[in-house]
Amino acid sequence: xxxxxxxxxxxxxxxxxxxxxxxxxxxxxxxxxxxxxxxxxxxxxxxxxxxxxxxxxxxxxxxxxxxxxxxxxxxxxxxxxxxxxxxxxxxxxxxxxxxxxxxxxxxxxxxxxxxxxxxxxxxxxxxxxxxxxxxxxxxxxxxxxxxxxxxxxxxxxxxxxxxxxxxxxxxxxxxxxxxxxxxxxxxxxxxxxxxxxxxxxxxxxxxxxxxxxxxxxxxxxxxxxxxxxxxxxxxxxxxxxxxxxxxxxxxxxxxxxxxxxxxxxxxxxxxxxxxxxxxxxxxxxxxxxxxxxxxxxxxxxxxxxxxxxxxxxxxxxxxxxxxxxxxxxxxxxxxxxxxxxxxxxxxxxxxxxxxxxxxxxxxxx
Amino acid sequence: xxxxxxxxxxxxxxxxxxxxxxxxxxxxxxxxxxxxxxxxxxxxxxxxxxxxxxxxxxxxxxxxxxxxxxxxxxxxxxxxxxxxxxxxxxxxxxxxxxxxxxxxxxxxxxxxxxxxxxxxxxxxxxxxxxxxxxxxxxxxxxxxxxxxxxxxxxxxxxxxxxxxxxxxxxxxxxxxxxxxxxxxxxxxxxxxxxxxxxxxxxxxxxxxxxxxxxxxxxxxxxxxxxxxxxxxxxxxxxxxxxxxxxxxxxxxxxxxxxxxxxxxxxxxxxxxxxxxxxxxxxxxxxxxxxxxxxxxxxxxxxxxxxxxxxxxxxxxxxxxxxxxxxxxxxxxxxxxxxxxxxxxxxxxxxxxxxxxxxxxxxxxxxxxxxxxxxxxxxxxxxxx
Numbered sequence: 001x002x003x004x005x006x007x008x009x010x011x012x013x014x015x016x017x018x019x020x021x022x023x024x025x026x027x028x029x030x031x032x033x034x035x036x037x038x039x040x041x042x043x044x045x046x047x048x049x050x051x052x053x054x055x056x057x058x059x060x061x062x063x064x065x066x067x068x069x070x071x072x073x074x075x076x077x078x079x080x081x082x083x084x085x086x087x088x089x090x091x092x093x094x095x096x097x098x099x100x101x102x103x104x105x106x107x108x109x110x111x112x113x114x115x116x117x118x119x120x121x122x123x124x125x126x127x128x129x130x131x132x133x134x135x136x137x138x139x140x141x142x143x144x145x146x147x148x149x150x151x152x153x154x155x156x157x158x159x160x161x162x163x164x165x166x167x168x169x170x171x172x173x174x175x176x177x178x179x180x181x182x183x184x185x186x187x188x189x190x191x192x193x194x195x196x197x198x199x200x201x202x203x204x205x206x207x208x209x210x211x212x213x214x215x216x217x218x219x220x221x222x223x224x225x226x227x228x229x230x231x232x233x234x235x236x237x238x239x240x241x242x243x244x245x246x247x248x249x250x251x252x253x254x255x256x257x258x259x260x261x262x263x264x265x266x267x268x269x270x271x272x273x274x275x276x277x278x279x280x281x282x283x284x285x286x287x288x289x290x291x292x293x294x295x296x297x298x299x300x301x302x303x304x305x306x307x308x309x310x311x312x313x314x315x316x317x318x319x320x321x322x323x324x325x326x327x328x329x330x331x332x333x334x335x336x337x338x339x340x341x342x343x344x345x346x347x348x349x350x351x352x353x354x355x356x357x358x359x360x361x362x363x364x365x
Numbered sequence: 366x367x368x369x370x371x372x373x374x375x376x377x378x379x380x381x382x383x384x385x386x387x388x389x390x391x392x393x394x395x396x397x398x399x400x401x402x403x404x405x406x407x408x409x410x411x412x413x414x415x416x417x418x419x420x421x422x423x424x425x426x427x428x429x430x431x432x433x434x435x436x437x438x439x440x441x442x443x444x445x446x447x448x449x450x451x452x453x454x455x456x457x458x459x460x461x462x463x464x465x466x467x468x469x470x471x472x473x474x475x476x477x478x479x480x481x482x483x484x485x486x487x488x489x490x491x492x493x494x495x496x497x498x499x500x501x502x503x504x505x506x507x508x509x510x511x512x513x514x515x516x517x518x519x520x521x522x523x524x525x526x527x528x529x530x531x532x533x534x535x536x537x538x539x540x541x542x543x544x545x546x547x548x549x550x551x552x553x554x555x556x557x558x559x560x561x562x563x564x565x566x567x568x569x570x571x572x573x574x575x576x577x578x579x580x581x582x583x584x585x586x587x588x589x590x591x592x593x594x595x596x597x598x599x600x601x602x603x604x605x606x607x608x609x610x611x612x613x614x615x616x617x618x619x620x621x622x623x624x625x626x627x628x629x630x631x632x633x634x635x636x637x638x639x640x641x642x643x644x645x646x647x648x649x650x651x652x653x654x655x656x657x658x659x660x661x662x663x664x665x666x667x668x669x670x671x672x673x674x675x676x677x678x679x680x681x682x683x684x685x686x687x688x689x690x691x692x693x694x695x696x697x698x699x700x701x702x703x704x705x706x707x708x709x710x711x712x713x714x715x716x717x718x719x720x721x722x723x724x725x726x727x728x729x730x731x732x733x734x735x736x737x738x739x740x741x742x743x744x745x746x747x748x749x
Contacts, residue, residue, distance in 0.1 A: 083537020083631075207684070235683050240633050241626045242440060246670070249433035250677035253424045266539075267633055270626050277550045278436050278557070279429075295628050298541040302627070361538035 065322055071103030073132045073328055075321065078123060079110030080137035080163060085293030085359035086313045087137065090161060092363035093317025094135060101325060107131070116140035123147035133157040133324035135317070141166045141210075157327040161320045162313070163211075173323035175337040177311040179211045183218020183262075185341045186288045189307040190223070190260045193286035197228035198259025203247055203268040205239050212264045215290060219262050232258075237268045244271025245278065252279045262288045263305070266296055273304030292344060293359045300349060310357050312339040405704055406648055406664045409697050413668060417675035424678050432557065438670040439563035440465075440621045441640055442663060446570040447614030448641035449662045450607045453574075454587040455654025456509060456516035458608065461615040462637030463527025464501050468494035468619025469629045470531040473540040487544050491620050498616015499609050501527060506605030524638070531631050541628040549624030559621055566614065571659035573610075583607055587654030643669065646698050668693060 077094045079087040091108055098104040109126060111118035116139040124147055126134060134156055138144030145165045148158050152170065160171040190200060202219055205212045216234055223231050232255060237244035244267065252258055252275075263269035269289035276282040286306040289296055299305045316339055326333045348354045417425045424430070444461050451458045472494030479486040501523050508519035548558050574580035582603050585593040594600045618637075623629060646652060647668050648661025669690050676686055 083532055085538060088538075235677060238636065240636060241630050242437065242622070242633075243673075245625070246434075246437045246673050247677060249430070249437060250674040253427065253430045253433075253674070254421070254678040254680065267630060270628060270630065274550065274626050275433075278433055293538070295539045295541050298628065302543065304627075361536065 065326075067101045067325055068329070069102065071101065071325070073104045073325065074107070074130075075104050075133045075135065075324060076107045076109060076126045076129070076131040077161075077317070077320075078119065078126060078134060078136040079108065080119075080139060081114040082110040082112060085361050086162075086291060086311070088361060088363070089359040090137075090313040090317035090320075092360055093314035093319075094321050095363060096314075097318040097321035101321065104321070104325070111139065114139055116143035120144065120147050123151070127151045127154060127156065130154070131156060132328045133159065135159050135161050135320045135324055137162040138165050139163070145170055157324055159320050159324045159327065161316050172327035173320070173333045173335055173337065175316050175320050175323065175339065177316065177339045177341065179214035180218035181338075182290060182309050182311065182341055183215040183220070183264075184222040185218075185309045185343055186215065186262045186290065186307075187219045187222035187226075189309065189343050189345075190219075190262055190286065190288045191226050191229060193288070193306050194229070194260040196226055199230045199232055199255055199257055200260045200262065201232050201251060201258065202234040203244050203261060203263045203272050204234050204236050205265050205268060206236055215264045229259075237263075237271055239265070239267050241267045241271035241274060244268045245275035246271075248272050248275025249279055252281065252285075258285055260286045260288070264290050266291060266293065269296065269299060269305050273299060291359065292357065294361050297344075297349070297355075297358050300344060300346060303346070306345065308344045310342045310344055310359075312342070312357055313359060314357070315339045405701055406661055406668070406697060409647075409693065409700075410664050410668050410671070413671055413675070413693075417671070417678065421675070421678050425675055430674065430678075432555070432560070434667075434670055434674050435560045435563075436557045436625075437674075438666050439557075439559045440618050440625065441637070441644065441670075442563045442666045443566045443621060444615050444618040444637055445641040445644040445662050445666050446566055446659055447611030447618075448638075449645045449648070449650050449657050449659060450570070450574065450583055451516070451611045452587075452642065452645050452650045452652055453583050453654060453657045454604060454607050455590075456587075456604070456608070457520065457642065457652070458505065458611050458615075459517065459520040459638045460501060460505060460523040460527055461611065461618070461641055462634035463524045463531070464498045464612055464615035465619035465622060465634045465637055466531045466629065466631055467501065467527045468498045468616030469623035470534050470540060470619075470631065471497040471616075472545070472620045472623055473542040473629050474534060476542055476544045477540070482544055487548075490544065491617075494620035494623070495613050495616045498619065499613035501616075502609035502612020503605060505612060506608030509608065510601035510604035528631065531629075535629065535631065537631065539629045539631055542623065543627045545620070545624035546627050547624075549621065549626070559625065562621065566617070567659060567663055570614070574657075574659055579603075579606070584655055587656075589655075640669070643694055647694055649701050668697070 075094075075098065077091060079091065081087065087110065094106055094108070098106045107126075107129075109122050111122055119139040120143065123134075123136065123144070127147060127150055134148075134151055136144075136148065136158065138148065138160060141164065145167045148165060148170045149167070151158050158171050160174040160176075162176050164171065164174050164176065194200070200223060202216050204216050207213070220231065220234075223229055232251075235247040235251070237247060244263065248261070248271070261272050263272045266289070269287060272287050273282065276285055276287070283303060287304065288307045288309065289299060289305040290309050292300075292308045292310040296305070296308055300308055319337055319339070323333045323337070342354060342357045344354050344358070414426075444465060448458055448461060472490040475493040476486050476490035479489050505516075505520050505523055508514045508522070509516045512519075548562070551558055553561070574583065582593070582598050585596075585598055586600050586603050586607075590600050593603075615637075619634075622634070642652070644665035645657060645662050646665065648658065648663065648665030650657030650661060650665075672690055672693065673686060676683075676689065
């Protein structure tokens with residue numbers, strides 16, 4: 001699980017597009033710190049991710065930033081958890097950015113589970129190895145702050161990717177997508193799939209995980225704006241597909257008119273699809289999933305889910321390296337960058353503009 | 366029940382074994398029947414079904430809801446049947462979830478490598494999944510029986526290693542595969558295949574535990590390992606077989622899980638071991654060994670399964686589920702223990718002073734030789 005602290009509202013659209021536009025316009029090292037904008041109260045994220053009109057290719061974002069040819073930097077990327085396609089895709093962005101900028105050697109580390117007690121010792125070891133910069137997805141908003149503060153004290157540049165810590169003095173730059181905005185996107189996608197009316201529910205992982213909690217909150221706020229959609233609440237799958245299947249079959253028994261489901265992570269969606277198959281209503285009750293690893297894409301192809309809300313981990317990693325290098329060189333960095341969302345459906349998944357953002361299990365694919 | 370009867374002459378005695386002696390008497394038969402069907406657990410289950418039926422009969426008490434619930438508990442049923450054997454030997458298997466993951470990963474990879482779609486490839490995958498579970502089970506068994514490492518530790522080790530192995534095999538990325546999808550979700554005559562498969566496993570393991578020498582030896586080893594050894598049972602060998610059986614069933618559970626969800630679920634199955642132990646305990650299996658039935662375990666699987674289903678149908682806030690299931694679990698096991706103590710006490714089988722002294726001596730001797738299997742703990746039920 002990835003955790004982020006509660007961020008304001010969804011200013012993903014504004015900030016995400018702003019930062020992308022800056023790069024796109026060839027503004028060089030950006031001067032405007034988008035993150036300093038107060039969080040908007042409206043959920044502007046919706047238009048931003050509904051269609052990916054920017055045409056930003058994964059490789060496109062860095063081209064306009066210029067870096068010296070004679071770099072000799074050591075950079076360590078500490079993942080939130082190893083073996084997760086989200087972080088693997090981020091690693092691909094890190095590796096590609098390092099290769100294109102040149103003169104950067106990348107080391108990748110990460111804990112077996114998303115747990116600060118596992119990640120902190122890794123961070124300590126990384127700090128001891130003395131890299132020029134650390135790209136890190138901290139596991140806890142408080143517990144991760146200590147080692148990262150030590151890193152900064154030793155002159156190592158820290159860039160936070162995907163997740164953050166509460167202490168705002170930590171991190172030369174913070175790059176993440178906003179899960180609240182993801183929930184908003186999911187609500188819009190589901191509303192479209194069910195034609196704007198009917199009964200919907202959320203199958204979430206566990207209460208208390210900030211990323212998935214934010215997805216749920218974003219969904220709840222946005223779905224409330226549809227007058228003909230009744231939201232009947234959230235159930236928790238405990239990250240077990242079997243539990244999600246149980247929830248779906250029981251909910252269908254109680255609410256035979258259930259029209260659509262938002263499943264906030266892979267296993268919730270997997271179990272949701274199985275529950276619908278069991279009950280014989282697969283396809284009649286659309287499911288919106290979150291993230292786009294190979295398993296989720298397979299679900300989309302098979303019709304288990306009808307839409308996927310995707311983050312852009314590749315972009316986060318790519319921009320993270322850029323910011324880290326700028327920080328090491330003492331140039332101006334962008335303190336906060338929000339990347340946006342893409343919604344993949346069965347109709348648009350063949351489009352390279354969409355499927356370039358599918359997460360990778362392996363950078364060589 | 367010849368083996369336990371012989372045991373009684375071989376070593377110290379307990380109330381339970383006297384029950385076995387009295388199998389022929391009417392009270393003994395009733396008592397045995399009582400433990401076989403775990404009547405009190407059935408009563409809890411019936412009360413639960415009655416409660417939900419009264420509150421929401423039109424939605425809860427439907428054939429379709431029943432079938433769907435059966436489908437939902439099928440995988441855990443298979444895993445829990447294996448866990449029951451292990452618990453009866455006074456062991457515990459924490460690795461069942463990891464083994465299930467390993468089973469589904471190996472099955473999926475085997476099917477994919479075999480080329481994909483045919484029935485032969487599917488069977489190959491199923492066999493591979495079961496085999497890898499069996500293999501891990503043997504490791505567990507050897508660790509417990511020959512290396513004398515406590516079962517909690519051995520299976521904790523294989524629990525950790527099993528997930529690692531699955532991650533290594535898959536590079537940490539879940540493997541989608543739909544070849545077994547029909548097994549997981551299709552129906553025959555309105556009944557899902559997976560429910561029939563679960564039922565088959567229940568019947569086979571039930572017969573194995575209650576009507577074969579293997580089953581009697583399992584009880585004997587769990588009741589008193591030293592006594593079992595003295596009457597000529599190969600205790601370590603038997604333990605290896607029991608853990609191998611549990612491993613194979615866990616691997617098979619993983620295969621069924623793959624069939625249901627069409628992809629492996631590394632990162633899932635976290636609660637499998639505890640749910641399997643909870644189901645066995647709910648069904649009257651003693652965590653101290655020597656007592657337990659497959660029928661009880663089946664009811665023990667259904668109690669939380671129906672509870673989760675009913676709670677959602679009634680619209681109870683989801684946060685309450687853990688409290689309710691926890692209370693039912695502890696309450697049922699307490700009541701079962703209470704009933705057993707009462708039954709032993711009422712039958713006037715409290716051992717006399719000399720007998721207690723003899724039992725203690727025997728227990729001490731047993732502990733020295735078999736420290737990994739506190740064999741006599743259950744017998745304390747027979748004491749005042």
